Amino acid sequence: MTIGLVIPSTPSYSETFFNSKIKGLQGHGFKVVVFTQTVNPNFNLCEVVRSPKVKGNKLLVLVHTVNVFFKLLLHLKRVIRYYRLLKDNGFSLKTIIKRIYLNSHILINDLDWLHFGFATQAIGSEYVAKAIGAKMAISFRGFDINVYPLKHPNCYLNVWKNVDKVHSISRYLVEEAYNIGLEKLVPVSIITPAVDERIINKFVGNQYSKDYGSLSICTVARLHWIKDLTTALETIKILKNTLPHVVYHIIGDGHTKERERYLFMVNQLALEENVIFHWKLSHNDTLELVSRSDIYLQTSLNEGFCNAVLEAQALGRLCIVSDVGGLKENLVNGKTGWLVKSQQPQLFAKKIVEVIELSEKDKKTISQNAINRVQKNFLLSRQNSKFVQFYTTQE
């Protein structure tokens, strides 16, 4: 069976989700082809097909177009089928020509499944799977469902018409997708992100600070508004009144504009002594830092699931997160961590104080619950077999 995976760029070494998915599928005898715009030179897990050029040197684009034209001639039947599908669905000739060019790299391949790694990536390629006689699958991530459709209503109309199977990282995203038009008849499989036990085991067992004066809090988040670091920093500001030596570590980077947003906030709230931006760290260094923190904090406005919170639980950290989206499935409130109403720094600060005042025994219980639950339900090996099932069974 050949799976075509459409993703914006080939995964880098540290992106466990796609790398492990590809390795897992290959291990079960599947052939995987990645279709992408950006190729990471170190990626060599499987065959990679780059999407046709649309920008850059005009001469190069022209040469590329001629090349695409000849390649398509060899697969004329598919091109005609694709043309008819688009025409019958009311697309203009101009759009059809544009789409034939943009999807040419997929059209010339023989696939059993065409899987769009992000739902937004399927927009503009909705009829390609049908044209090449493959089944179409899409994956839901937070942004696909939580943000993009707000700005682009009805963006998935044609996706809903054509999709054969949906993969979602949480039940929450599926419910939201039903609200924006996904038919309930479409089979859905929920495969959450998972943790690699071999890596995690290296860091489990670090102890919390006994001295609350040196309380250490940590968040792994790219600097993006959806992560609501405004609430996180306001929480730290409140905590600082009673715990002047609290240290808040932020691991993650973002565009200059967002970097400046949070640096300026730290400057305005006079938190320079309390907040450390680590920018982007390697996965190993991230886990090391998370495992040394007393509290893991995630104040996001929304999350599809949030791998970082899962890893923090796997490391036995005391997690305090927003009660939004997939986080409610990620963590069991009061058992493996705590959910707090989003955008409420007062409530986050109150919860942090409550948690650090818990007895060592109670802390240990929550920490162990978190580790146990992750080990039971969220290990990479389980995820791999679920993906094999995804392509081979009807659900």
Next chain:
Amino acid sequence: MKPKLKIVIFDGSFKTRPFINTVIKSLGKKHLIYVLGFDSELDEKIQRVRYVDLGTQSNKLNLFRRSLGFVFKNIFKKGGIKDFQKFIKLIVRFDSSGLKHFNFNKALGQIKPDIVHIQWISLLPYCETILNNNSYNVVLSQLGYQINVRPFVDVENEVYLKYLYPKITGFHSVSEAIKEKSDLLYASPSKIDKVIYSGFNFSSFPSVCFYEKQEILQLLSVGRPHWIKGYDYMIKACEDLKKNHVDFHYTIVGAKGNEELIYMINDLNLQEYITITDSLPQKEVYQLMVNSSLLVLPSLAEGIANVVIEAMAIGLPVLSTRCGGVVELITDNETGFLVPTRDKSALSKKIQDFNMLSLDRINTLRVKAREKVEKSHNIEKMTTDFEVLYYDCLQNH
């Protein structure tokens, strides 16, 4: 009598800021004004102003042609051969940024201005050569994000500005607050730094507009959707207003399409209470101001916020955060309303207090606000202030 000056205005583009256009128009009657820009055309040129095209960034051929023009004009003059060699080097390296710098310096060489007035801090890299050689009197306008935020969150930028600032002849600050920020970068007894408030043409609004209390409180903000504008705090304040059953509608002009704001409005179920529009032409903004109850400026930092001056001139009451220069314009409860920055509860409370005010009280405040801006923000004062700054720089250099 003071001598006639040759003044170069450098904004990066021919389309200078509206307030600078007003100054240029006025100064052009007495002095020679040159506007330098990386543009080749401008729809509405200001009379008597000479526009000097430095080549456009988007059209490399045009940039090349402009450089070639400068080279051949000077080829038989002193340094002409050196310029030619430099030009060839830049061409070989495909260095379009280098060509832009080259054109800027050559244009100044031809004009030989008394004053080079740089409109944005971000344009300073073009002036490195003339600042290092101390060739001209350079005046720098300090406003907005580039002085309010960047040097204080970007160490490289801070070091760069601390290195260049002492070489600059004079500074224009748009408010006392900005002047204070500037002093954090460079302070010296010999530093010339003049606060010049932007001037407003009051003839468009000869008196404050008619105002009545509306059934639905109409709140208005105007400005791009940048985090510095603090709209996220105002949206959270709107949630509070809704909870407190205040009948209101909030319009943000110029922020359409911003994902964060759209998300927040949906998340907090405020779709019926908040409208976000595209940017609108000035006339339409003024009309909206006439039809609104209160202008809200929830910003985290501002130099002065021209939109506040305009609202005060029109007669629209203003609620602002204490963000930099706005406190020089507004005295709380006298000429407007002030709340701390980053405080949604304070915003919401002040809006509710405002909603309870009598029309008489609001009208008294509107008249006082108009008097305040008429006094400090008229065009004549702004133009004279710039002239004084230029002569001060000439005298002290």
